[in-house]
Amino acid sequence: MLIKQLDKSSIKLPVISQGMGDYSWNDNHIKVIHEGINLGMNFIDTAESYDKGCSEKIIGKAIKNIREKVIIGTKFSPEHSSYDDVIKAVYGSLKRLRTDYIDLYQLHWSNPSVSLKETMSAMEKLVEDKKVKYIGVCNLSLKELQKAQSFLINEKISSLQIEYNLFDRTIEKDIIPYCIKNNIIVIAYSPLDQGRISDGITRRKLLENLSIKYNKTPSQLALRWLTSKIPVVAIPKANSISHMRENAFSSDFSLDIEDITNIDVVFKRPILKIPPNNIRVSTKGQGNRLVYQTIEEAKENNLKYIPSPIDLSKNIIENNDIKPVRLIKSLDNTGKYDYDLVEGRIRYWAWVIANNNLPIPSYIREEW
Numbered sequence: 001m002l003i004k005q006l007d008k009s010s011i012k013l014p015v016i017s018q019g020m021g022d023y024s025w026n027d028n029h030i031k032v033i034h035e036g037i038n039l040g041m042n043f044i045d046t047a048e049s050y051d052k053g054c055s056e057k058i059i060g061k062a063i064k065n066i067r068e069k070v071i072i073g074t075k076f077s078p079e080h081s082s083y084d085d086v087i088k089a090v091y092g093s094l095k096r097l098r099t100d101y102i103d104l105y106q107l108h109w110s111n112p113s114v115s116l117k118e119t120m121s122a123m124e125k126l127v128e129d130k131k132v133k134y135i136g137v138c139n140l141s142l143k144e145l146q147k148a149q150s151f152l153i154n155e156k157i158s159s160l161q162i163e164y165n166l167f168d169r170t171i172e173k174d175i176i177p178y179c180i181k182n183n184i185i186v187i188a189y190s191p192l193d194q195g196r197i198s199d200g201i202t203r204r205k206l207l208e209n210l211s212i213k214y215n216k217t218p219s220q221l222a223l224r225w226l227t228s229k230i231p232v233v234a235i236p237k238a239n240s241i242s243h244m245r246e247n248a249f250s251s252d253f254s255l256d257i258e259d260i261t262n263i264d265v266v267f268k269r270p271i272l273k274i275p276p277n278n279i280r281v282s283t284k285g286q287g288n289r290l291v292y293q294t295i296e297e298a299k300e301n302n303l304k305y306i307p308s309p310i311d312l313s314k315n316i317i318e319n320n321d322i323k324p325v326r327l328i329k330s331l332d333n334t335g336k337y338d339y340d341l342v343e344g345r346i347r348y349w350a351w352v353i354a355n356n357n358l359p360i361p362s363y364i365r366e367e368w
Helices: 025-038 052-060 083-097 116-128 142-150 175-181 201-214 219-226 241-248 257-266 295-300 309-320 343-353
Strands: 043-045 072-075 101-107 132-136 157-163 185-189 232-234 273-274 277-281 325-329 341-345 362-365
Touching: 025 043, 025 052, 025 241, 052 083, 052 241, 072 083, 072 132, 072 157, 083 101, 083 116, 101 116, 101 157, 116 132, 132 142, 142 157, 142 175, 157 175, 157 257, 175 185, 201 219, 201 257, 219 232, 219 241, 219 257, 277 343, 295 309, 295 343, 309 343, 341 343, 341 362, 343 362
Parallel strands: 043 072, 072 101, 101 132, 132 157, 157 185, 185 232, 277 341, 325 362
Antiparallel strands: 273 362, 325 341
């Protein structure tokens, strides 16, 4: 397995590792985790919120007697961003993971209601107390990432975990260059876009042709393309031994430069600015998660999302930035809407609260 380390003080990670994701795991998955470790995928990423802590518990069982062979990354939830709550959260994760230290401890999502300086101070204290080896952050904008680093006195941010795949390439403009310059590993989650990998005839045909050329699956090509980027490692999910092996063997070949460039060009898509009134909030979005249908519902936040749409709207105003939402051509036959919103529904309402009816940055999916 190929290994990436950006400088001598940075965390060292396999280019392909194990992403647990927010799914239900059980003891039967332990053998899959072991297979990944045996194949060199010894970085395992989870979070305290995944399956209400059960994900950490399964990893704890899996790493019994082999702790020194694995690199554990976990995350604390945004509601635990205060100094005291970060400290408390790490002890909860340590207990579930059955370990006395965490290799990479990560802020899962920013919480605009808590000072980022306070959060980073707690994480630095955990390194000082040897409960944590490396500090990571997730889902931050460039401005937030820069602020987070500025609040650390004796430590540095080792990693940024963020969505990156053939569909969503938002981070290429400014975040990847910043991470290269500052020796920050980019941990790409959803590297296979929840199994979608490609949409549209032209993109699909390209991967089919390259699959023949390299004798690799489209998933392996997508992972190899991602990890060809200097600071990027990927954490695809695998719930079977065969799937784990497929992921692992995406690192045992190299793409020709012209093929990397061809994928870059063919899969590049613009970020469009779409008026919110032209968008229907679909009730059949990603994961069939509950969603607000009106701005009033979003402001009330009875579903208790953290950060709330109102808090997130303040963050949007302060940082003048938002991850693009995802749309498809509307299935509404009334002609009232041009697009249906399928991903990023909390961000959508936060944008509307912050910017009224200004056009919202959006990616358009050809298929759903």
